[in-house]
Amino acid sequence: MKIGVVHFGWASAGTAQIVRTLIEGLSKEENTVYGIECNKTTKDIELKELSDKDLSKFGSHRYELSIFPQEVWKEKASTHANSLANLDKIILLGQVETDLKQLPAKTLQVPISIFNNIDGSQLTLGYxxxxxxxxxxxxxxxxxxxxxxxxxxxxxxxxxxxxxxxxxxxxxxxxxxxxxxxxxxxxxxxxxxxxxxxxxxxxxxxxxxxxxxxxxxxxxxxxxxxxxxxxxxxxxxxxxxGGPFPTALDRLLANQLKKAVVDWTLSDQPSGQLLIQDNQALFEEINSISEVVK
The missing domain is CATH 3.40.50.460 (Phosphofructokinase domain)
Structure with missing residues (x-):
């Protein structure tokens, strides 16, 4: 299985922890994790393989993905199907408006934002x-x-x-x-x-x-x-x-979210989003594939 991860900014230490856990949790199952990044020159989507072989050499900071500009993601929305066609699942770290029907794989949105502005979630990682x-x-x-x-x-x-x-x-x-x-x-x-x-x-x-x-x-x-x-x-x-030293609460949320992300990736659950309720990460299904997640 091929899993793509894209980072829309904020909480770099927390996102690195989630990506690291994905690689550690999936590598034994012969899965491959790719960082979805933006080419600075062409603005095209690029896939960068993230390997567990580098964990001991680089540490968790190896997995602080480059921030994908939200305006470019929206602008290139019509090309997502072609650029990400080889992926089986896509994980969106952070908040961005996206139409799930334009994505070629099951998608999970993770509540990461310093603004705590995701509907239905009491908190967001980084806030x-x-x-x-x-x-x-x-x-x-x-x-x-x-x-x-x-x-x-x-x-x-x-x-x-x-x-x-x-x-x-x-x-x-x-x-x-x-x-x-x-x-x-x-x-x-x-x-x-x-x-x-x-x-x-x-x-x-x-x-x-x-x-x-x-x-x-x-x-x-x-x-x-x-x-x-x-x-x-x-x-x-x-x-x-942000920085490398999140608060105790954000550490708690990161631990909850990283487990929930891996569980969803290994399951047969449909596209959806994770929400934080009472410091717990809960999965919410997106009922319509055409629904725009904000």
Whole structure:
């Protein structure tokens, strides 16, 4: 049996653990695991055989698959059947819109995302690590801000990954008592100005605005020239949200998911997706082969 695995980003340590377990669990059954990757030049799909012979030599990091750009996957959707025709099963690590009828094999989608935004799943692998990393980063900024007095409100604009509403954005703001900035519309600016006036009236030395990549903090500053502010921008990028050291919860989820992925691969179950409920990985069948999984 030939199994293809494609990685759409985030939680590299967790995905490496899943892929490693696939290779170890399937190699004894004379199965072959392929990494589905994107050619950087032609944007075509390429299959890279992943062998258990390299496990001891390279360790688990050997199986951190290159991230497949989601926009290329969507763009090349009509060619998937030809590119992946020799595979018996396909495993999608991460969230991407895909029409299962365009894939030539049984398919399993695994809930991996730092945004915790997969319908029906209480958690996604990578979210807890990203959430904790962002909060830790902001709290280190707070420690510095609280120890210095500038005689003005220091306004820290913290920009985190994402391009729209997400639990990561909302939960981060709640955890650090910050204001979410979703856009630069007039109503938003009025509310932010009132927030700063309250900080000035209470003689508080700093505040945090939290935004994703759809909001430009430098352009936002143009609306606040009437204030005497110390305007700061803190960018937290993708690389700071993952890394090789996942939280204990993400380790738990990775262990649950890797077992469920192998079990599905060795079974005769239909196409579907894994969901996390009460820290357990559950399989949900996709009822219609034409259904688009998001």
């Amino acid at each position: 807890d690590t990203a959430f904790n990393a962002i909060v830790k980063n902001i709290e280190s900024v707070r420690d510095t801000a609280s120890s210095l007095s500038y005689g003005k409100v220091r306004t820290f604009n913290v920009q985190i990954p994402g391009a729209g509403p997400s639990k990561l954005l909302e939960h981060t703001a709640l955890a650090v008592e910050a204001v979410v900035v979703k856009d630069a519309k007039e109503e938003t600016i009025v509310n932010l100005k009132q927030h700063i006036r309250e900080k000035e009236a209470n003689k508080e030395g700093y505040t945090f605005f939290i935004m994703d990549q759809t909001v430009n903090p430098e352009q936002l500053s143009e609306h606040f020239k009437e204030f005497d502010l110390d305007w700061k921008v803190v960018e937290i990028d993708d690389s700071q949200c």
